[in-house]
Amino acid sequence: LAKTTQPISMDSYEGQEVNITCSHNNIATNDYITWYQQFPSQGPRFIIQGYKTKVTNEVASLFIPADRKSSTLSLPRVSLSDTAVYYCLVALTSGTYKYIFGTGTRLKVLA
């Protein structure tokens, strides 16, 4: 069962690029990597998902090296509204369900 390790918290300033790295040393062949964002008193919201190399969407990029033992969520030009908790998860696409949330990274964006 793949477990993830992320920094507990990070601070950034508005307009900066933020990179949050997640370690998942025990990732299995069929596991993929997903990132969620959670604001206080709200449910998590899907940000991005990937299996290898690089994935980009309208809000973020996800970088996954060849060994897949880590991944980096990149948020370009953050704003105050990006202050939230960010969770990195690994999960199987089939078989027994394994979708484990860790404690996440608390990102605080400062003016």
Place this chain on the structure above:
Amino acid sequence: DADVTQTPRNRITKTGKRIMLECSQTKGHDRMYWYRQDPGLGLRLIYYSFDVKDINKGEISDGYSVSRQAQAKFSLSLESAIPNQTALYFCATSDVPGLHTDTQYFGPGTRLTVL
């Protein structure tokens, strides 16, 4: 996400009471989940259901039960509530995952306090 609703949004109850939390979704997804979140911690999976006839225990199912009444409805029950079940409870749904893709959609949460 308005497509996933939870009732009630807040509930205060006493130790020993039976409580039911309800979740409904209009996304047409087969898969539904119940999580709990404690202050400062991540989410932990309680139960999940891949279709109406499929119910599975998650990490922390003790003290909880579920019912999948229909594709769109998934209820979580605390048979005899205890104070350490005070938490924020989230329902989520997802479609059948594709190759290396799987997205969960979460409800707004139910804040439960057990006195």
